[in-house]
Amino acid sequence: MRTFTHGTLSDCGLVPMARKKTKTPTIKDVAAAAGVSTSTVGRVLGGYGYASPETRRRVMKAAKQLGYRPNAIARSLKTKQSRIIGFFLSSITNLFHARIAEGLQEVASSYGYNVVICCTGLNANRASAFGQMLLESQAAGVVFSVPGDEAVIRVAQSLLDNDIPVVTCHGSIRIPSQDRIVCDDFQGGYLAAKHLVELGHQRIGIIGVKDSGTSARRIQGAASFLKEHGIVPSRVSIVEVVSYSTESGYTGVKLLSARDEKPSAIIAANDLMALGVLECLEEMELRVPEDVSVIGFDDSFAEMTRPRLTTVALPMYEAGQVAAQLLLERIEGKDVGEERFITLPERLVVRESTTVYR
Amino acid sequence: MRTFTHGTLSDCGLVPMARKKTKTPTIKDVAAAAGVSTSTVGRVLGGYGYASPETRRRVMKAAKQLGYRPNAIARSLKTKQSRIIGFFLSSITNLFHARIAEGLQEVASSYGYNVVICCTGLNANRASAFGQMLLESQAAGVVFSVPGDEAVIRVAQSLLDNDIPVVTCHGSIRIPSQDRIVCDDFQGGYLAAKHLVELGHQRIGIIGVKDSGTSARRIQGAASFLKEHGIVPSRVSIVEVVSYSTESGYTGVKLLSARDEKPSAIIAANDLMALGVLECLEEMELRVPEDVSVIGFDDSFAEMTRPRLTTVALPMYEAGQVAAQLLLERIEGKDVGEERFITLPERLVVRESTTVYR
DNA sequence: TTGAAAGCGCTAACAC
DNA sequence: GTGTTAGCGCTTTCAA
Numbered sequence: 001m002r003t004f005t006h007g008t009l010s011d012c013g014l015v016p017m018a019r020k021k022t023k024t025p026t027i028k029d030v031a032a033a034a035g036v037s038t039s040t041v042g043r044v045l046g047g048y049g050y051a052s053p054e055t056r057r058r059v060m061k062a063a064k065q066l067g068y069r070p071n072a073i074a075r076s077l078k079t080k081q082s083r084i085i086g087f088f089l090s091s092i093t094n095l096f097h098a099r100i101a102e103g104l105q106e107v108a109s110s111y112g113y114n115v116v117i118c119c120t121g122l123n124a125n126r127a128s129a130f131g132q133m134l135l136e137s138q139a140a141g142v143v144f145s146v147p148g149d150e151a152v153i154r155v156a157q158s159l160l161d162n163d164i165p166v167v168t169c170h171g172s173i174r175i176p177s178q179d180r181i182v183c184d185d186f187q188g189g190y191l192a193a194k195h196l197v198e199l200g201h202q203r204i205g206i207i208g209v210k211d212s213g214t215s216a217r218r219i220q221g222a223a224s225f226l227k228e229h230g231i232v233p234s235r236v237s238i239v240e241v242v243s244y245s246t247e248s249g250y251t252g253v254k255l256l257s258a259r260d261e262k263p264s265a266i267i268a269a270n271d272l273m274a275l276g277v278l279e280c281l282e283e284m285e286l287r288v289p290e291d292v293s294v295i296g297f298d299d300s301f302a303e304m305t306r307p308r309l310t311t312v313a314l315p316m317y318e319a320g321q322v323a324a325q326l327l328l329e330r331i332e333g334k335d336v337g338e339e340r341f342i343t344l345p346e347r348l349v350v351r352e353s354t355t356v357y358r
Numbered sequence: 359m360r361t362f363t364h365g366t367l368s369d370c371g372l373v374p375m376a377r378k379k380t381k382t383p384t385i386k387d388v389a390a391a392a393g394v395s396t397s398t399v400g401r402v403l404g405g406y407g408y409a410s411p412e413t414r415r416r417v418m419k420a421a422k423q424l425g426y427r428p429n430a431i432a433r434s435l436k437t438k439q440s441r442i443i444g445f446f447l448s449s450i451t452n453l454f455h456a457r458i459a460e461g462l463q464e465v466a467s468s469y470g471y472n473v474v475i476c477c478t479g480l481n482a483n484r485a486s487a488f489g490q491m492l493l494e495s496q497a498a499g500v501v502f503s504v505p506g507d508e509a510v511i512r513v514a515q516s517l518l519d520n521d522i523p524v525v526t527c528h529g530s531i532r533i534p535s536q537d538r539i540v541c542d543d544f545q546g547g548y549l550a551a552k553h554l555v556e557l558g559h560q561r562i563g564i565i566g567v568k569d570s571g572t573s574a575r576r577i578q579g580a581a582s583f584l585k586e587h588g589i590v591p592s593r594v595s596i597v598e599v600v601s602y603s604t605e606s607g608y609t610g611v612k613l614l615s616a617r618d619e620k621p622s623a624i625i626a627a628n629d630l631m632a633l634g635v636l637e638c639l640e641e642m643e644l645r646v647p648e649d650v651s652v653i654g655f656d657d658s659f660a661e662m663t664r665p666r667l668t669t670v671a672l673p674m675y676e677a678g679q680v681a682a683q684l685l686l687e688r689i690e691g692k693d694v695g696e697e698r699f700i701t702l703p704e705r706l707v708v709r710e711s712t713t714v715y716r
Numbered sequence: 717t718t719g720a721a722a723g724c725g726c727t728a729a730c731a732c
Numbered sequence: 733g734t735g736t737t738a739g740c741g742c743t744t745t746c747a748a
Binding site for chain 1: 744
Binding site for chain 4: 717718719720721722723724725726727728729730731732
């Protein structure tokens, strides 16, 4: 699949290697070709200011003919702002981050902005190096989707000091008085409990994670629904484990079975834990969902478990889109007032791990 | 968590809103402060050319004192090249792409380059829009990790026409005479077969995917090992299904069971299919791995299945790193000669779905 | 409605 | 070793 190019003198080896690559045309070349000034070309191509229809036509034609392409760098030098949006995340292999990135990118690029990924891992140095780079390349804005440690906050602050707007999108980070997007953990928990109760379950086990705000809110949401709908409190067991892991899910079930009331349905604080729950239940020769219903959170790999996991899905893609939207409004200097705090609703995805009681 | 800033006159509301934000210092300011010329500053800060130790010291000090930060945009305008590397991929939520992206980003940023993600989805327009943007922002290089349709090839070509180096990294795309990185599918297949034979299996079932080069190479690799090690050909069954899906894996097992020789081990062309295999086997009341061993490819979610899947892992992270390396060499104009073709070895990950025969 | 011209901040050729 | 200077390609006054 060879591409043929026009034959030139250099093809016959008689002229130096010079690779005469015709210089990319600039606004100046277009101006010359159209017989107008560069400022006129700028006006019509940039779409601002006035130009007579005739001139406009001529410029357009010349530009097309020359294959003119604006130089974003030159423009940025003048406007003191590139069309780069930085995205801080710990790892792009984390499905949540990937979904956010995709939503972000989609909206950003529809506005002509590029998304630069800044995977910080657990490394604080890395974060500040990215901050540096973003500053040097005159980034237009930055979204943070990382744990909010001190180093990161400092980075955000230095960005803000340079008038680069910043938003946070999911993740424990909180930057004082900046736009923030989160998922409605409480409502997600509420949804999970609602689903189970509607299926007729009355004895509910909940496995939460210690010291996790997200887990706490999910539990609160579930508990709130349960209370509102007359579920006898003594029939609701809440246990707490140390981490969001399969092992913890497993442990959680053990803890639950030590209680007086054996649950007919279990809410795990995320899918990974729900997987551990499934595993433990199988060992105990309890069938899911016939004997026990199980529900997780996140919708991260719920399609892959057997039975397929009923779960509460998080709107990460939308979160990314909203993050872009809010950021872009700030970037373009719209008067949107104070900091904004957006809470996105979660959504129940019913699969195979839950069914009617008895 | 409020950050206190130095009190200024404007704090007391007596001066206009003006936000006197002290203009970011430029090379000029540093020059003035150090009592030298801008070119000297450029030389010491840029690290090229000569400068006496004394001058160097003075410049450094002035730069630090002023909080000088080079303006990447201005530099790019001059050098006609930004430090942006474009990464074309269909979706970042695809784990492979995410891993490549991470490897790519890691190396790229260690060299001071930024990675811009270009998620094309299945949309050809999108690809050319990204190409446009990359051209306009004077990208330094681009890596492609997408299906190689015509539109994308055109984009790559236009990049090349503008002297922007391009490499492909995993994915069916092939750009004539450019560096290319792939995983060694053949060797992966070989590895899978070797593992099973070493466990004592003699009757092997292989489920491949029609019209897939990757699948074909994996099968060839497996077949090759089998032949070399005296496995009776009639005891090896190869069936082909239509897609890389759970359903296809399921179908594959059905196809295999219709054959005379019932396999004691099954190789599925990827993990998704292996999941279907697991499912079908369970329905047939065959235990894995006691009755049948199962092996997949990709290591995409093999930790999540029950039993956990033995699989052949693809070195995507490394692929991303290598892609960055090759690209950077081209970008920095190293004389690395002709197009390079790198084949990365795959790796067997033994989990629970395979065991010794009988 | 259009044009001339002054930079944006940096690099690099050239002169000293 | 160091300084002068001319741009890179664009935007944006200001005048015409």
